[in-house]
Amino acid sequence: MKHLLTTTDLAINEINEILTDAQHFIEGGTWNPDKKIFIANLFFENSTRTKCSFEVAERRLGLDIIPFEVSTSSVSKGETLYDTVKTLEAIGVNAVVIRHSEDRYFDELEGTTNSSIINAGDGCGHHPTQSLLDLLTIKQEFGRFEGLKIAIVGDIRHSRVARSNAEALTRLGAKVVFSGPEEWFDKDMLKNGEYEHIDRAVKSADVVMLLRIQHERHGENSEHSADQYHQAFGLTEQREKTMKKDSIIMHPAPVNRGVEIADSLVECDRSRIFKQMQNGVFIRMAVLKRIFKHTEGSGKDVNTHQKWPIAY
Amino acid sequence: MKHLLTTTDLAINEINEILTDAQHFIEGGTWNPDKKIFIANLFFENSTRTKCSFEVAERRLGLDIIPFEVSTSSVSKGETLYDTVKTLEAIGVNAVVIRHSEDRYFDELEGTTNSSIINAGDGCGHHPTQSLLDLLTIKQEFGRFEGLKIAIVGDIRHSRVARSNAEALTRLGAKVVFSGPEEWFDKDMLKNGEYEHIDRAVKSADVVMLLRIQHERHGENSEHSADQYHQAFGLTEQREKTMKKDSIIMHPAPVNRGVEIADSLVECDRSRIFKQMQNGVFIRMAVLKRIFKHTEGSGKDVNTHQKWPIAY
Amino acid sequence: MKHLLTTTDLAINEINEILTDAQHFIEGGTWNPDKKIFIANLFFENSTRTKCSFEVAERRLGLDIIPFEVSTSSVSKGETLYDTVKTLEAIGVNAVVIRHSEDRYFDELEGTTNSSIINAGDGCGHHPTQSLLDLLTIKQEFGRFEGLKIAIVGDIRHSRVARSNAEALTRLGAKVVFSGPEEWFDKDMLKNGEYEHIDRAVKSADVVMLLRIQHERHGENSEHSADQYHQAFGLTEQREKTMKKDSIIMHPAPVNRGVEIADSLVECDRSRIFKQMQNGVFIRMAVLKRIFKHTEGSGKDVNTHQKWPIAY
Numbered sequence: 045m046k047h048l049l050t051t052t053d054l055a056i057n058e059i060n061e062i063l064t065d066a067q068h069f070i071e072g073g074t075w076n077p078d079k080k081i082f083i084a085n086l087f088f089e090n091s092t093r094t095k096c097s098f099e100v101a102e103r104r105l106g107l108d109i110i111p112f113e114v115s116t117s118s119v120s121k122g123e124t125l126y127d128t129v130k131t132l133e134a135i136g137v138n139a140v141v142i143r144h145s146e147d148r149y150f151d152e153l154e155g156t157t158n159s160s161i162i163n164a165g166d167g168c169g170h171h172p173t174q175s176l177l178d179l180l181t182i183k184q185e186f187g188r189f190e191g192l193k194i195a196i197v198g199d200i201r202h203s204r205v206a207r208s209n210a211e212a213l214t215r216l217g218a219k220v221v222f223s224g225p226e227e228w229f230d231k232d233m234l235k236n237g238e239y240e241h242i243d244r245a246v247k248s249a250d251v252v253m254l255l256r257i258q259h260e261r262h263g264e265n266s267e268h269s270a271d272q273y274h275q276a277f278g279l280t281e282q283r284e285k286t287m288k289k290d291s292i293i294m295h296p297a298p299v300n301r302g303v304e305i306a307d308s309l310v311e312c313d314r315s316r317i318f319k320q321m322q323n324g325v326f327i328r329m330a331v332l333k334r335i336f337k338h339t340e341g342s343g344k345d346v347n348t349h350q351k352w353p354i355a356y
Numbered sequence: 357m358k359h360l361l362t363t364t365d366l367a368i369n370e371i372n373e374i375l376t377d378a379q380h381f382i383e384g385g386t387w388n389p390d391k392k393i394f395i396a397n398l399f400f401e402n403s404t405r406t407k408c409s410f411e412v413a414e415r416r417l418g419l420d421i422i423p424f425e426v427s428t429s430s431v432s433k434g435e436t437l438y439d440t441v442k443t444l445e446a447i448g449v450n451a452v453v454i455r456h457s458e459d460r461y462f463d464e465l466e467g468t469t470n471s472s473i474i475n476a477g478d479g480c481g482h483h484p485t486q487s488l489l490d491l492l493t494i495k496q497e498f499g500r501f502e503g504l505k506i507a508i509v510g511d512i513r514h515s516r517v518a519r520s521n522a523e524a525l526t527r528l529g530a531k532v533v534f535s536g537p538e539e540w541f542d543k544d545m546l547k548n549g550e551y552e553h554i555d556r557a558v559k560s561a562d563v564v565m566l567l568r569i570q571h572e573r574h575g576e577n578s579e580h581s582a583d584q585y586h587q588a589f590g591l592t593e594q595r596e597k598t599m600k601k602d603s604i605i606m607h608p609a610p611v612n613r614g615v616e617i618a619d620s621l622v623e624c625d626r627s628r629i630f631k632q633m634q635n636g637v638f639i640r641m642a643v644l645k646r647i648f649k650h651t652e653g654s655g656k657d658v659n660t661h662q663k664w665p666i667a668y
Numbered sequence: 669m670k671h672l673l674t675t676t677d678l679a680i681n682e683i684n685e686i687l688t689d690a691q692h693f694i695e696g697g698t699w700n701p702d703k704k705i706f707i708a709n710l711f712f713e714n715s716t717r718t719k720c721s722f723e724v725a726e727r728r729l730g731l732d733i734i735p736f737e738v739s740t741s742s743v744s745k746g747e748t749l750y751d752t753v754k755t756l757e758a759i760g761v762n763a764v765v766i767r768h769s770e771d772r773y774f775d776e777l778e779g780t781t782n783s784s785i786i787n788a789g790d791g792c793g794h795h796p797t798q799s800l801l802d803l804l805t806i807k808q809e810f811g812r813f814e815g816l817k818i819a820i821v822g823d824i825r826h827s828r829v830a831r832s833n834a835e836a837l838t839r840l841g842a843k844v845v846f847s848g849p850e851e852w853f854d855k856d857m858l859k860n861g862e863y864e865h866i867d868r869a870v871k872s873a874d875v876v877m878l879l880r881i882q883h884e885r886h887g888e889n890s891e892h893s894a895d896q897y898h899q900a901f902g903l904t905e906q907r908e909k910t911m912k913k914d915s916i917i918m919h920p921a922p923v924n925r926g927v928e929i930a931d932s933l934v935e936c937d938r939s940r941i942f943k944q945m946q947n948g949v950f951i952r953m954a955v956l957k958r959i960f961k962h963t964e965g966s967g968k969d970v971n972t973h974q975k976w977p978i979a980y
Binding site for chain 1: 711714715716717719720721723724727728735737738739921922923924925942943945946948949
């Protein structure tokens, strides 16, 4: 695997292999690349979870991390993403983890740079390592995907998680339904699952997967106050009581407590929210292993054929 | 020791053991934890000294540091301190060093998170590693605390150093007096020492401990201009001449040169200002050792009892 | 070598030794200091290339890097550069790499601090590691400097690269000419080379060394629009066609594509722009090696002559 850009690019067997590798790391497995690997984490949008999770995964595999802060880089002098990545590549960086506000920012990089690109979130598009850690959390719980019903609830249109997950879960044999404010739906989202009322969805799903209200992507005059949203589309204490016995709650976090989910439920027995984060580290180790297992010697040496011979 | 939150929490014998351990590191002693330890430094207020000092101490002990910048974290999406710490914990971080503008920010974390918390300064409250490095600097100089007179001079009310130090020094047998602008005093500060005029205090003290004027905590219309303050309450060249033969000058820094202390005195023979900073690294090593010596396996594994068996 | 401040300070034989050492690293050579070395990178101006390049070089040599972000340091509380460097030194940092907007910021540090100082760019003054990597790129190409003609084109007055390079190249036996808008020239720049029209310079030079238009140093009402500049003084596709067969193009980057150079030429066969970046890592390794090879034990121990004996 050269890059990880979208979950859609991954075949079913690749997904299963990554999940198995991640579980292997959870159970104490280790792996290290056989040469020095430099990696940089380029986060053009704020993040705690994803950035720190990659940092821990990279350190566990013994990679060398080159710190990169967007605000103090030449990006603030107007340097493009392409030139930034080419620069890091020239300096010796073998792979870049990128989060960027633009959908499919990676299209201009694929094929034009030598570095491996790991997508840590593009605009409203994809977030493949989040999808994979969600899949791992579900697999750990139920041992399978076939026959499960997953309710994805909330801000579907702005969610890269909704998009990636619905597609992958459908391919893996699960049934996906969507819930939340209807004005936040795209018609084309519904090809991977139908709309269901929140009360019915919560009651019948094996997994209630809540999405974060992305205040930073909505305008100031949001149609829904926090409390109105919670009553209309949130996982209230009342709704949680109607869930099936072994059903679980998931959320990619950061959680708006009291909005998408009642404060008291964030750490309840059904919640897998912190377990998702824990799984994230191992999924990222599995993805990085898959990428660096196959490099034979990344970074073409441009210092060849020069006229200056050196003798020692 | 699970956490280090305030100096008040430390018994006399604990303080002495930490000082002895720090001195041992100064004299070339080493110690490393017997497993991989991940630590994150969460500085919600600016810092050079304390943050870099922890970074050096952590590296000397071979800990793995996960970089965390408040400005580019999910804190800027409104995530609470509690959720941030729980997130880092889920990701595998064993301990967090925190500086925060809120007094006793740690009360909501203690007992609810598994991570060790090391307080690197809370509001106007405590700053235990600064206190400990001050104590070490005094002990190195005089070999004892009993019978010493320590004059703490300046912005007592806003100083976490004044509070922590006065209490600990009194317990250790020293006599503490306070000096500086009277309107900056709390009545309850004076339970650990009485007020004395600056001229008398400087003349009779073994240690003149100056505090930084915290411009960022005072409003714009401060009652004292820099020069007025220097003449009225600062360590001027004239006042320094009245100090006892072996008395020393301390300051937690950053120093406002020409305000709390004459520019020419910052690096004079009596000054232990840079020695305090040097001692800080070794105090922090001693504190971290004390914390990680006792972890049997921090971070409960939440990935147990799952239905998905894995076979290799 | 204690510091690296300007290229002018380096004798010809020192320059040649650094180039040879860098080339040795390119060909797989390694070197590590025989003790733990702490280094901090203090970038008071934005940078991707130089900062990341130092980071990679430092890691390749096994140095311990203490992260330092200006925006979250005590610099924002008004701490001076001198006090910041003294603080880092007290904490155990052996060397600091500094980029600063003030010309010759290092004059107040040299001789007053123990740390080695590596200048990564001062105001409009010097940028010695950039000069050295430029020299290495030319040496690799032609095997010599004598008899070469180098055209330095663009914003000469604001360029620390122009200044450093013109002086060094002249000493090494090359002929330097300058081109670009005449109002951007200092009379005293011309002591190391004469002015030549852009068309003649491009046609006759062995190396066309373009400089970046520093939008951040010019006011808003720049005399030249991007397109006007490109036509008048840029390396257009037309001008490139007039270059000599083996001539090369250099640029310190970040490039303003379509301004200093046509977009299509940035990665053309003549371009050594990304090779310059790659060489930068090895030049910095060579410089750091030269500095740490000679430290016998940096950082005076200020913890001597204390009264408190410790016994284990």
